Amino acid sequence: IAEKGVLACVGIGFYQPGYAAGEMAARVLLGAKPKDVPIANVATKTVALNLTVAQRLLAKPWKVDVLEYINVLDVEEGEKGIREGLRESGLVEGRDYHIRIRNAQGDMPTLGALVDAAISDGTDLIMTLSTPTLQAAVQRTRDLPIVFTFVADAIAAGAGRSNEDHLPNVTGVPTTSAYGELIATVRECLPGVRRIGTLFVPAEVNSVYNKDRLTQTARQQGIEVVAVAANTSAEMSDAAAALCNQRIDAVVQIAGNLTTASFASLTQAARRARMPLFGSLSSDSLSGAGVVVARDYFDGGRDAGKIAARIMRGENPRTIPFQPLDKTRIIINPVAARATRLTLPESLLQRPGVVVTNQ
Secondary structure, three states: OHOOOOOEEEOOOOOHHHHHHHHHHHHOOOOOOOOOOOOOOOOOEEEEEEEEHHHHHHOOEEEEEEEEEEOOHHHHHHHHHHHHHHHHHHOOEOEEEEEEEEEEOOOOOOOHHHHHHHHHHHOOOEEEEEEHHHHHHHHHHHOOOOOEEEEOOOOOOEEEEOOOOOOOOEEEEEOOHHHHHHHHHHHHHHOOEEEEEEEOOOHHHHHHHHHHHHHHHHOOOOOEEEEEOOOHHHHHHHHHHHHHOOOOOOEEEEEOOOHHHOOHHHHHHHHHHOOOOEEOOOHHHOOOOOOEEEEHHHHHHHHHHHHHHHHHHHOOHHHOOOOOOOOOOEOHHHHHHHHOOOOOOOOHOOOOOOEOOOO
């Protein structure tokens, strides 16, 4: 009954009747005539209880708060992934858990208030979809379980010292961009590339980390990175224009909350300068990047959802190592590529698994 989800069952069972029939058969085999063996009515009541189902019915649904810094497509994909991961784990929304979405709409001071509101409302589990929200959560609670995704470097965010050695109430899915593959793809499209540019936000830990990773990876391939800082959305347009006026061969935009929300400004500047534009987030292909090499944030959310399900079923976050996302996909937007006079090589267009959009 356990695999069918039945709480309890009362029946006659079939073991005892079979046992009685075996005894009758033995008597016949030993020489008794069947007509001398009377028919017996054997019915033994059996009661079975499914403790797993009983515990589920007695337990209250988990209150899960998903904290988001800004509303962009990749965050929405991560949110969908969380729900899918919980569903694939066999949990049912409304029965096993309730989800509340809290979004700061890009306002950094609001993040602390979101965490405090979740705690005041009796949350059982906090899930974060950005580095700033993870930082705010770990600063305000060391008791509630926290599961993160959409975070480039959880160590820099204060969640621990390594994937295995982390805060006892925190675990999740680091989603560092695939800079090795990104640089290789840039070189495939632009064989003579020597200098590339990117925007970064000094106040965002994840943005600085991504800028450093891009710089280090590019340097290993003999490519220089020019990084231009922008601190607010109001500065993005001028920063993008300044970047495209540098002597660079392409813009290779790193992941970041503010730069993602303001990607349109970068697209406009790149098209005015006829500057090839590469991205590192799936949504960049819809926002004007000709070529994107990205981690799939839906997959990151799904993995985080599965981790959350393990915690709901009794596992301690302390014992669950961080699980970095390593699935990468390449997305090509031919229309955006033509807008910046980027010629796409056939080797890339014909590669298995490459996604070509019509945006």
